[in-house]
Amino acid sequence: MAEPSDDRSDITIDNSTATWTINAVGDINGTYVGTFKFKCYLDPMEQIRANRDYREMIGANPLGVPEHESFLAYALTQLKYRVISAPPFWHSTQSVGGNIPDENIISEVLNAAVDSEVIYRARLKKRREEALEKAKKAAEKMLKEQQGEAAKEDQENEG
Secondary structure: OOOOOOOOOOEEEEOOEEEEEEEEEOOOOOEEEEEEEEEOOOOHHHHHHHHHHHHHHHOOOHHHOOHHHHHHHHHHHHHHHHEEEOOHHHOOOOOOOOOOOOHHHHHHHHHHHHHHHHHHHHHHHHHHHHHHHHHHHHHHHHHHHHHHHHHHHHHHHHO
């Protein structure tokens, strides 16, 4: 995964859930305001289901699908599994949330969801590295103590 697209201080992560509030203007419906909650990652079965839904949306001939349609299918199917809760504008009578006329808003929501995962994974990596460093320092300290005790015993045995 890439780095978040910009400083994402607008995303709050609690355990493996991200919270993000949108306040953006669409080209057709005007201003969109509301709070989303995202999963910070998809489990393997969710990844498979999202990819299956994507393939179903783009149809039998994926090479003939315009890039724009492919992106929309990808965005909507990813968000179908990433969005935990969303503002009312996101939900519709359609089977897929996000069936809104302002595609720039769909793109913003996807960016926030993906950036949430990137931030989450970076934090996990940092915690692992910190834990490893702490364990390494503790092991070095223990080794020094054992070496000191061994040297002390050697001195006592010589004397």
